[in-house]
Amino acid sequence: MNTHIEPKKVHQGRNIKRLREMLGVKQDTLATELNITQATMSKLEAKEEIDKNTLEKVAQILKIPVEAIENFNDEGALNFIANTFHSQDLHDTSVGFTFNFNPIDKIVELYSEKEALYERMIQEKNELIEKLLSK
Incomplete structure (x- = not known):
C-alpha cells in the first residue's frame, strides 16, 4: 500500500493574480510595469508555471519575495491575511511591503x-x- 501523498501543485499565475489583487494592484498596472500588454498579463496569470526571471520581476514590482509566488496556497492566504490585518504591528516589513x-x-x-x-x-x-x- 502506497501512503505517499503528492504535494499539491502550485499554480504560479493564479498566485500572482491573488497576490496582485490582495495588494490592490490592477492587472494593467502590473502589465505596464513589466512592459507587456494587459492581454499578455492575463495569459501570464493563466499559466501554471512561470519562468524564474519573470517571477523575480513580478515579485520586485509587487515588493514581495519570489517564494510568496512560488509557495502561496489557500491556507497560506488565510494565514497571510490573519497575520497581516490582526497583528499589532501593521508595519511588518518581513513580507516586503508596509500597510499604513x-x-x-x-x-x-x-x-x-x-x-x-x-x-x-x-x-x-x-x-x-x-x-x-x-x-
Missing part, C-alpha cells in the same frame, strides 16, 4: 464618503424640485 492603514477604517471611510454623496444628491434633487414647483 487599518482596512476596517478604510471601509468605514469609503462608506461615509458614499453616504455623504448620496445625501448631497438627495439635497440637490429636492432643491431642483422646489425650483420647478416655484415657477
